[in-house]
Amino acid sequence: QVQLVESGGGLVQAGDSLRLSCTASGRTFSGYTMGWFRQAPGKEREFVAAITWTGGSIHYADSVKGRFTISRDNAKNTVFLQLNSLKPEDTAVYYCAARWRKLGVSDQSYEFWGQGTQVTVSS
Numbered sequence: 001q002v003q004l005v006e007s008g009g010g011l012v013q014a015g016d017s018l019r020l021s022c023t024a025s026g027r028t029f030s031g032y033t034m035g036w037f038r039q040a041p042g043k044e045r046e047f048v049a050a051i052t053w054t055g056g057s058i059h060y061a062d063s064v065k066g067r068f069t070i071s072r073d074n075a076k077n078t079v080f081l082q083l084n085s086l087k088p089e090d091t092a093v094y095y096c097a098a099r100w101r102k103l104g105v106s107d108q109s110y111e112f113w114g115q116g117t118q119v120t121v122s123s
Contacts, residue, residue, distance in 0.1 A: 001026045002098050002112040009094060009117030012086055016121070020081040022096030022114055033103050034072060034079040035110055038092035038119075047105040048094070049081060057103045064090075086121045093118050 008020040022034065035050035049060045049070040058070060069082040079096060094117050097110035104110070 002029070002032065004096050004098060004112055004114035006094065006096050006114045006117040009119045011120045011122065014087055014121055014123050016086050018083045018086065018119060020083065020094055020096075020117060020119075022079045022081075024077040024079075024098065029074060029077040031101060032098040033101060034070075035097045035099065035104070036070060036079075036081045036094060037097060037107055037110075038090075038094045039116075040089075040092040043092075045095070045107050047107070050103050050105065051079065052103050053101070059103055059105065061105075083119070086119075088121045088123045091119060091121050 002024050003026045004022055004024055006022045031053050033052045036048040037045050038048050039045040047061050051058045051070045051072055067085045072079040096114045098112040099110040
């Protein structure tokens with residue numbers, strides 16, 4: 001098992017920035033692709049960004065490209081999501097997730113999930 005714990009969410013104004021963190025424990029972090037997803041009220045969970053174990057492959061949803069940055073510190077078993085130029089439509093619960101090896105955008109392909117952290121952007 002891999003346990004994931006997100007932090008860093010909060011209430012901000014449009015145009016502000018936040019940095020989300022997700023720390024893994026349990027089974028080794030090694031080899032896992034890490035992804036961020038989000039779910040707004042009344043909407044399905046959607047892919048935000050993902051990064052492979054080495055950081056060699058990164059993928060973003062079009063809606064966040066150029067504003068969000070995913071990174072990871074494998075020595076600390078932590079993955080980050082830097083959220084810049086936030087918009088009200090970015091309001092959602094943000095989840096981190098882990099899957100073995102391959103980068104993917106489908107939440108169905110991720111094996112382990114955190115509990116989520118709320119991001120609220122006011123206009």
